[in-house]
Amino acid sequence: MARTGQHGPLTGVRVVELAGIGPGPFAAMLLADLGADVVRVDRPGGAALGIDPAYDLTNRNKRSVLVDLKSEGGADRVLDLAERADILIEGYRPGVAERLGVGPDACLARNPRLVYGRMTGWGQDGPLAQRAGHDVAYLALTGTLSMIGKPDEPPVVPANLVGDYAGGSLYLVVGVLAALQHARTPGGAGQVVDAAIVDGAAHLASMIHGMLAAGSWQDRRGTNLLDGGCPFYGTYATSDGGHMAVGPLEGQFYAEFVRLLGLADAFPDRWELARWDELRAAVAERFLTRTRAEWTEVFEGTDACVAPVLSLREAPHHPHLAARSTYVEHSGITQPAPAPRFSATPVSVRGGPARPGADTDAVAADWDVPGLRTDHQD
Numbered sequence: 001m002a003r004t005g006q007h008g009p010l011t012g013v014r015v016v017e018l019a020g021i022g023p024g025p026f027a028a029m030l031l032a033d034l035g036a037d038v039v040r041v042d043r044p045g046g047a048a049l050g051i052d053p054a055y056d057l058t059n060r061n062k063r064s065v066l067v068d069l070k071s072e073g074g075a076d077r078v079l080d081l082a083e084r085a086d087i088l089i090e091g092y093r094p095g096v097a098e099r100l101g102v103g104p105d106a107c108l109a110r111n112p113r114l115v116y117g118r119m120t121g122w123g124q125d126g127p128l129a130q131r132a133g134h135d136v137a138y139l140a141l142t143g144t145l146s147m148i149g150k151p152d153e154p155p156v157v158p159a160n161l162v163g164d165y166a167g168g169s170l171y172l173v174v175g176v177l178a179a180l181q182h183a184r185t186p187g188g189a190g191q192v193v194d195a196a197i198v199d200g201a202a203h204l205a206s207m208i209h210g211m212l213a214a215g216s217w218q219d220r221r222g223t224n225l226l227d228g229g230c231p232f233y234g235t236y237a238t239s240d241g242g243h244m245a246v247g248p249l250e251g252q253f254y255a256e257f258v259r260l261l262g263l264a265d266a267f268p269d270r271w272e273l274a275r276w277d278e279l280r281a282a283v284a285e286r287f288l289t290r291t292r293a294e295w296t297e298v299f300e301g302t303d304a305c306v307a308p309v310l311s312l313r314e315a316p317h318h319p320h321l322a323a324r325s326t327y328v329e330h331s332g333i334t335q336p337a338p339a340p341r342f343s344a345t346p347v348s349v350r351g352g353p354a355r356p357g358a359d360t361d362a363v364a365a366d367w368d369v370p371g372l373r374t375d376h377q378d
Contacts (some may be wrong), residue, residue: 011035089117243292
C-alpha cells in the first residue's frame with residue numbers, strides 16, 4: 001500500500017496493533033481511516049471468531065505482518081516495531097502482554113514516548129479483571145443495558161455497538177490521541193491508556209445519571225422521554241410491516257407531526273402523562289393505515305422529525321446518504337465511509353482489508369525492521 005501524500009490528519013503517525021477481536025481492531029481501523037500507518041501484528045492461524053479476512057472491514061486501510069509471539073524472537077520483533085511506533089494497541093487480558101514479553105514496561109523501555117493503549121472489557125484491575133466477558137455483560141453491569149427495551153420484556157441487546165465500539169473503541173481512540181498529544185509536548189512522555197468498556201459504557205450514560213439524580217428519569221426502561229416511554233419519541237409499525245421513527249420533542253416540531261398525522265386536535269396537552277398510553281395507541285393506529293413509503297412521502301421535506309427505519313442494505317441508497325457518500329464501495333464491498341470529515345486533510349478508504357502477513361516485507365523495509373522479513377522468520 002502506498003504511503004505517499006496526505007491521507008488524513010494522522011498521516012505520519014505509526015500504530016502497532018496486536019491482533020485481537022472486537023473493539024481493538026475497530027479502534028485501529030479508525031486510526032487508519034484518519035491516515036495513520038497501522039501495522040497489525042497477526043498471529044499464525046488467525047484469531048478466534050475471525051471472519052473471512054477478505055470481508056473484515058475493521059482491517060481496512062491497514063497493513064499486516066505475521067509474528068508468532070510465542071516463538072523464539074517473536075517478542076523482539078514486536079519490540080522493534082514498538083521502538084519505531086507512536087501508538088501500540090493490545091486487547092489481551094491483563095498480564096498476558098507482559099507474559100509474552102511485549103507489556104508496557106518492555107515497550108516503554110525501548111520507546112519512552114510510546115503511547116501504550118490497552119483495550120479490555122473489565123479494565124486492568126478490579127475483582128473481574130481476569131474474567132472472560134463480552135459486550136452484553138459489560139453493558140449489563142453498568143446499568144446501560146437496563147435502559148434498552150420495553151418495560152415488560154427483557155432488555156434488548158444493541159448488537160455490539162454500545163459496548164464494544166462506543167464504550168470501548170471510541171474511548172480508546174480518544175485516550176491514545178490525547179496521550180499522543182501529551183507525549184509530543186515539551187517534557188512529555190509516553191504512558192499507558194487503560195480503556196475499559198465498563199468505564200466507557202458508564203460514561204456514555206452521564207446525562208442520564210444527571211436526570212436520574214434530578215428526578216426526571218425513572219430507573220425503569222420504557223418509561224422515560226428518550227427510552228421509548230414517550231409516545232412521540234419511538235418507532236411505529238406501518239401497514240406493510242415497515243416502521244417509522246418518530247422524534248418531534250420540541251413544540252413546533254410536534255405540532256407539525258400531529259398535523260400531518262391527522263391528530264392535531266386530539267391531544268391538546270402532549271405532556272399529560274396520564275394520557276400517554278392513549279396517545280401512543282392513537283399514533284400507532286394512524287401509522288397502520290399506510291405503508292412505510294406512503295408515510296415517508298407524507299413527512300418528506302418537513303420538520304416533523306420522522307424518518308423511515310431502513311435496513312442495512314437499504315441505507316446506502318437513501319438520497320441524503322448517497323449525496324454525502326456516507327457509504328462507499330471499495331474492493332467490491334459497500335461499506336461506511338471514514339468519519340468524521342476534514343476540510344484540509346480529507347480521509348478515504350485507501351485499501352481493502354489487510355490479509356494476514358501480506359505486508360510483512362514492505363513493513364520491514366518501511367519501518368527499518370529487517371528481522372520481520374519473511375526470509376528471517378523461524
